[in-house]
Amino acid sequence: MPESDPLETVNARRRLLANLAGFVVCEDGAEPARVVLADAGGEIIVPMHHDLREAGQWSFAAPNELDPAIELSLEHTQADEPAEPSEAEADRWMAYHGSTPPGCRLVSLSATFARFCEDDGGTCVAEGVLKANPLRSHMPGLCKTLNADRERLADACARLIGVRPESPVAVGVDEWGVHVRAAFDVLRLEFERPAIDEQSARRVIGEVLDG
Numbered sequence: 004m005p006e007s008d009p010l011e012t013v014n015a016r017r018r019l020l021a022n023l024a025g026f027v028v029c030e031d032g033a034e035p036a037r038v039v040l041a042d043a044g045g046e047i048i049v050p051m052h053h054d055l056r057e058a059g060q061w062s063f064a065a066p067n068e069l070d071p072a073i074e075l076s077l078e079h080t081q082a083d084e085p086a087e088p089s090e091a092e093a094d095r096w097m098a099y100h101g102s103t104p105p106g107c108r109l110v111s112l113s114a115t116f117a118r119f120c121e122d123d124g125g126t127c128v129a130e131g132v133l134k135a136n137p138l139r140s141h142m143p144g145l146c147k148t149l150n151a152d153r154e155r156l157a158d159a160c161a162r163l164i165g166v167r168p169e170s171p172v173a174v175g176v177d178e179w180g181v182h183v184r185a186a187f188d189v190l191r192l193e194f195e196r197p198a199i200d201e202q203s204a205r206r207v208i209g210e211v212l213d214g
Contacts, residue, residue, distance in 0.1 A: 024036075050108065
């Protein structure tokens, strides 16, 4: 596969971060799934039924299976079933999405490439989408700042995405935005420019909260 364009990788990563709910698809079927990206990079955390775990290769299509905004080709490198995520990543999945669906367990999968369509209809393929979150060591403090005033956070959600959750909780921050857990979904507040360190993150978070 030719080396992917850096801009295409950025665009694919931003789409994936904005679409954490979709479908896991393999030759044996498809099922709805909510995911998180491992903060340390390299893996995506997915709840999966046993029948699908035996497939060995999957794709994650989000938000729709047949017309996805982003499609990720997934695989695992183990000889048997996919490995379970670390305790920290499993806890993070729970913080984002709550309990796993009945009969499922969380697994960690790697990605070979991502595919998405540009506005002009062209198809782009990108690698390196599951890179490490540069803000992972600062995330607890950044989330604490966001959650210090829930009314202000709810106002930001209403202003930026047109949804005002009653009890929003910031659960994740990455270089391109904030994930906010609402009653039935995870909302995404996007940054206008990337935040690659704590100082720049606090600056753009202030802009998000203040409008």
